[in-house]
Amino acid sequence: MPELPEVETIRRALQLHLHGRVVEGLRGEPVRLRRPLEVGRLRDNLVGVRFATPRRRGKFLLLDTEPGGTLLVHLGMSGRLLLVRGRSAPVPPHTHLALELDNGAELRFVDPRRFGLAQWLGPGEERSDPSLAGLGVEPLDPELPAVLPHLLAGRRAPVKALLLDQRLVAGVGNIYATEALWRAGIRPDRPGGRISQARLGRLAVELRRVLLEAIEAGGTTLRDYVTPEGELGMFGLRLGVYGRDGDPCPACDSPLRRSVIAGRSTFWCFRCQR
DNA sequence: CCAGTATCCTGCAGGC
């Protein structure tokens, strides 16, 4: 469920609490995630190494190690990373991987729906990894406004579906695509190639703004979002339209509508968005 | 190449 801001929030927490830690042990089960979890390979490569500065690319976390190699993590819809103090804490269901750290804490990967991913990337494998190689522009990249018109040019698919396509823009998910389109005043079902330059400029600005605000707020809380420290994210961004079918539009009081685009729920204002 | 749909999973809320 995490989108870019949630993943970035986790990355920052890991920067504080995982950076510099050495892996002393690893537990896991060979469960089928998006790709099969290769426990043996993870253990062989991770035990004894030290975590360096964590990176993010789109919704992926890249946990680099010294002297080399990377633990690649994607949280899918329901994945969480938890940093747990002490190893006697009860292990909740769907904990697929646990890294025992040299300060007595434990990094756990929990993912009930198993759409997520945890995989070892050896030095150099990052470039050849299929899901990383195809990722599009980072939406916080200053070049986004210049690039967005080219990405959408000639496309007839709904602009919302295009925003969700990680090969075009990497890191935008259902919530922030929905919110950015509302802020920009663009109907989510409008064909991507039929939006004026000026309005695409506004979309790029609003997308950037909503992502930055969400990062500032430490992500968005829907139901069960939890920071890596295991605390509920209670200071999440206040959403304008997502999940508010039938509620009055915060801008014009018209009842918000729900429709389905690219198989995903979309919320929008018939009056504000054209 | 592009657009649209089905599918992988579990948990939970709401209706009856």
Added chain:
DNA sequence: TGCCTGCAGGATACTG
């Protein structure tokens, strides 16, 4: 109370 349905922050393998 229980059972059933639909829905969930994602990505990808298909089909036309």
